[in-house]
Structure formats: structure tokens, C-alpha cells
Amino acid sequence: MTDPNLSPALKAETLVEALPYLQRYAGKTFVVKYGGHAMGDPEAQADFAEDVVLLKAVGINPVVVHGGGPQIGRMLKRLGVESRFVDGLRVTDAETAQIAEMVLAGSINKEIVSWIARAGGRAVGISGKDAGLVQAEKVGRNDPDPLQGIERKVDLGFVGEPVAVDRRIIDSLSRDGIIPVIAPIGIGADGHTYNINADTMAGAIAAALGASRFFLLTDVAGVLDKQGQLVTDLDPAAVADLRADGTITGGMIPKLETCVAAVEAGVDAAVVLDGRVPHAMLLEIFTKRGAGTLIRKQR
Numbered sequence: 001m002t003d004p005n006l007s008p009a010l011k012a013e014t015l016v017e018a019l020p021y022l023q024r025y026a027g028k029t030f031v032v033k034y035g036g037h038a039m040g041d042p043e044a045q046a047d048f049a050e051d052v053v054l055l056k057a058v059g060i061n062p063v064v065v066h067g068g069g070p071q072i073g074r075m076l077k078r079l080g081v082e083s084r085f086v087d088g089l090r091v092t093d094a095e096t097a098q099i100a101e102m103v104l105a106g107s108i109n110k111e112i113v114s115w116i117a118r119a120g121g122r123a124v125g126i127s128g129k130d131a132g133l134v135q136a137e138k139v140g141r142n143d144p145d146p147l148q149g150i151e152r153k154v155d156l157g158f159v160g161e162p163v164a165v166d167r168r169i170i171d172s173l174s175r176d177g178i179i180p181v182i183a184p185i186g187i188g189a190d191g192h193t194y195n196i197n198a199d200t201m202a203g204a205i206a207a208a209l210g211a212s213r214f215f216l217l218t219d220v221a222g223v224l225d226k227q228g229q230l231v232t233d234l235d236p237a238a239v240a241d242l243r244a245d246g247t248i249t250g251g252m253i254p255k256l257e258t259c260v261a262a263v264e265a266g267v268d269a270a271v272v273l274d275g276r277v278p279h280a281m282l283l284e285i286f287t288k289r290g291a292g293t294l295i296r297k298q299r
């Protein structure tokens, strides 16, 4: 809600400040990854939906890819299934894959569609399975074995990574004024359902669309250094350093890997943002003070 005490002049100034950005971004595609940790209270969800609908209203094509890690974790716990992660990826057996699909494509996906509808927008919720959007392939990972000092192969089960993106369904929805909302589930050439890390899924889609901006909304201010201070700008080499010295761990690893892959594939810039901050995305896009961590090919 706008502060009622804000002077009319200041309100007008904010709108005028947005003008060059509105001109620059009209017709461009923005991929927005909405993480499970960022899905906070109903007010934050309503703010997020308003931001996405506003982008569409000013001629930008937003494409939402969502996560839901914590929500899958809660469901697995209720069902008495244990969660295990390797490098931020959930080890996914056949039962876990089924539950992940239920939570992601069944529940969260439709919730986001409802929020967007409530904000006055039109959205269609799909997963990577629909219209052959994302073809997945099983992920392989190596884990260092501290006892033997060698790499050990870890089987993550039905964890997939996108190997091909068919953008046509996104293009037709966007052309028809509809906001695509995508769950990170894909299908393999082997016919299996694969659970895909939502950051990886969003990055592959951003790359396939040649997006101008790729936003990753999470539950931290951005990438933090060892002292807990916000790092405002990164390039691929700096990301590699942060990973090598252990500054980034857990879910931040696939997040930054995907940002690097996206900018190397031609996305102009990726931004890790605090999705709990009201209208974080609008402030980042339409005002001079940026927020979060910006990842570009060159700093």
C-alpha cells in the first residue's frame, strides 16, 4: 500500500523516475524465479503478484518460474519421508518425485495463478512437461570422499537438468496477454518425471528466451560475503572465487551456477533479490537505487 503521507510531488517524481526504464524495457522478456523461501505471508504474495501484473501492464513479458523446496520438505515430513540434499539438490527417489510434482505443479503453481488473478492479471500454470516445454536428463554429481581423498559418484535419483527448451508455449501465452507460471518438473526421453532445481529450470528458460533480466527472489538480501555484507556486483570469475572459498553454500550454489550459465548464454543480467521486501522487483527495475546482487558477464 502507498504511504498516504507521501507528498503528491514525491509520488509524481517516482513515476517520472520510472520513465526511462519503462521505455527501455517495453517488449522485453523478464524471467522471475520465485523461491519457496520467498513465499511468505499473504501480503508479500499479493505484492509479488501485483509486481508481475504491473510488468505485464507496461508491456514487459514476465515469465514466472517457481520453487517450493520448503513446502516439499514439509509434505515429505508429514508423510514420514526423509529429505537429503547434495549441493543444494534434493535426492529424489520415485516416491519423492511424485510428491514433488504434487506440491509444485499441483498446489503451489495453482496458488500463484490465483494470486495473479486476484491482482487483475491472467496467468496459466504449467510445468515443464506441458507442450514439451522442458526435456530433462538425469543429473550426475560427484562427492569428495574425505577418507579416501577421491571423488565418489552420488546417485541423486530422479533429479533432472534441462537439456532442451521448446519456447513455443511460452511465446503463445505471452502473445495472448497471459503470464506463464512454470513448475520445475520435466520429462525425460526415458519417459520419467524429473525433479529439477527451480533455479536451474528458470535459468534454462531465461537463456532459451534470451531474457533481458533474470530475477531470483529468495529470503536473503542477496549474496552475502563472509562478514555478512551484501555483495552488489559479481561476474562469473568472482562467483567461482566465492564458491571455492566456501562463502556460498547450500541453495546459493545452484542459484549462482544458474546465474552464471544464464549470463554466459546471453541473458543481459541476473539479479538475486530479497523477495520478502515489499515490491522488491519494482524497486530494482524502475528506480535508480538497485537492490540485491547483480550478476553480469563482466563487472
Ligand SMILES: Nc1ncnc2c1ncn2[C@@H]1O[C@H](COP(=O)(O)OP(=O)(O)O)[C@@H](O)[C@H]1O
Pocket (backbone or CB within 6 Å): 034, 035, 036, 037, 038, 067, 068, 069, 070, 088, 199, 217, 218, 219, 220, 222, 223, 224, 225, 247, 248, 249, 250, 251, 252, 253, 255
Ligand atoms: N553467501 C551467501 N549469501 C547469501 N545466502 C547464502 C549464502 N550461502 C548460502 N546461502 C543460503 O542460500 C539460501 C538461498 O537459497 P535457497 O534456500 O535455495 O532459496 P530459495 O528457496 O529461495 O531458492 C539462503 O537462505 C542462505 O541460507
Ligand SMILES: CC(=O)N[C@@H](CCC(=O)OP(=O)(O)O)C(=O)O
Pocket (backbone or CB within 6 Å): 034, 035, 036, 037, 066, 067, 068, 069, 070, 072, 088, 089, 090, 091, 092, 100, 159, 160, 184, 195, 196, 197, 198, 199, 251
Ligand atoms: C532437485 C531439487 O532440489 N528440486 C527442488 C525443486 C524445488 C525448488 O528448487 O524450490 P526452491 O527454489 O524453493 O528451493 C526440491 O526438490 O526442493
